[in-house]
Amino acid sequence: MMLAYRVNYYSGIIIYALNIGAYYFLWKAIYGAQESLGGMTVTQMTTYVAVSWMARAFYFNNLDREIANEIKDGSVAIQFIRPYNYIVVKMMQGLGEGLFRFALFSVPGMVIVSLLFPVELPTDPFVWGMFLLMLFFSFLINSQINIITGLFAFFLENNEGLMRMKRVAVDLFSGLVVPMSFFPGWAQELMNLLPFQAITYLPGAVFTGKTAGGGVYHVLGIQLIWFAVLIVPLYVLWRASRTRLFVQGG
């Protein structure tokens, strides 16, 4: 899609850069004269914002909307005619899009942003390696959540409300808008029970150096656990939806 429609691509880079810029100025204002807030310095915060958005360019996909639309307009029937596993193919589609965006959005975007704003990139190759690994798991977990949301369309016919709710939940609770450490204690406890922070906050914390050393393995482990846990509802929903298929429209 990106290669087929060029303006889509160019405007996309601008949009991401603008987003980062907006959040940077916002946080600068919030920090004011303070050196550190919520366990992060201004520089760490800036880096966190930058890397969160750039990571989002990679792990983000519209699988939920795509699946829901395919169910709504009935083209899901075509998918069932083909000799492949629908879920796996959708994930691979997401991965393909993600890799493309990573190479053509995230990387050039990050370069531009680090020139514009005081971003501090990690110097330790270990950190880079861990971050990229965790980024991959962010993608998996985000895709799992998206697919689960999308599959609800088999049961709800129009899951628009659910998808919007999910979008807000992911953006807010994953730490994209505000890092986890800024949430009040009780909220942090709650977030620990949900998979969203594994998407943005945990990798971001590693990248900015907020989580370091042995703690890195700990957060990677959290991601792995969530990945495994989410497979269960995914599978259950998939099996249940096969019998529910009724193909709207002729």
Added chain:
Amino acid sequence: MYAIDVRNLRKNFKVQKNREGLKGALRDLFNREYTEVEAVKNISFQIPQGEICGYIGENGAGKSTTIKMLTGILVPTSGEIRVNGFVPHKERESFVRGIGVVFGQRSQLWWDIGVIESFQLLRKVYRVPEADFRERLDELTERLQLSDLLNRPVRKLSLGQRMRCELAASLLHNPQILFLDEPTIGLDIVVKTEIRDFLKSINRRYGTTILLTTHDLQDIEALCSRVIMLDDGRIIYDGGLEELKERWGQGKEVVLRFAEEVAQERLEQLTAGLDVVWTVDNRLTASVFIPFGKANVSEVLARLVGAIEIQDIKIVETNTDDIVREIYKSGSASADAAQSLQRIAGGSGAADEQGSLGSGNGSPKAEVRRAAQAGTSESDERDVKARV
């Protein structure tokens, strides 16, 4: 082994009721009510390999639902299906490799990229070896004249061009069974003829079994040796097309418009001794059904001309459209229905039929026939096709 083996197939859907008005909508918010719709009610049929079978029915009869169950998209409520030896919805991935499907109303090509890209993608999906793929592609491109279209994005194709590409896409992996769900919908006569010829030729060359759903009875006439007719979820006719025409199309009908009102008795009197059946449609129009072999048109006309002033004559051959329409109306393709609708004198049990029909009113079937007659005589035969 049959290509398609269906036994006691049923499919029910739960459809929610939308209650009327604001109050109804609010109540629906809290407490949903469902009606159970029986889309397919216990059908059975077997299709041997290499046959081209037509599957027809009115809108809502359950055709698309059956096709979707046969292709493994929908799971039946009860009953057995075996296609190509597989149970479609159970072993879906392996089953689907051996079939091709064309949905007339949905595209299976990727919208934004060139046609050839879609073909390549499908080649990978179906794991067709390169050499076989090349060969098939060349053959299909030639037969369906796709060479100009291969590099165009699908969204830039006209409907006829797109349908040809869809057909090619469904055949790239050389499937043994081809399911066509209204493939010629919206196409012009030239493209339709091309597609029909193409389907016939692949059936001849490769023995591909074809199940064709359509509203266009010309498709059936051109392609199918066998017809299955579906009405309200049940099979009402399953057999050869020729047999259907023989059973039903047994004579000619002549529609006459007179200068002044003529009583039915007078008409019958004039043609006494000829084995024909009269119906008076309205004050000035009457039609006579002349069975083959029992009388001929010239004899009938000879009796009438001179005795009554005739303003207009129309001679109507029963064609497939009429046959099918009558069957839809009567809801049954059984021999009884056929007989009463033909108003043939003679044959077992026909004496009663003749009696009730001869009087001009009585059995509801006769009334249906008369209503249909009025329709036919007033409008052009070709219009009839559009309505079916």
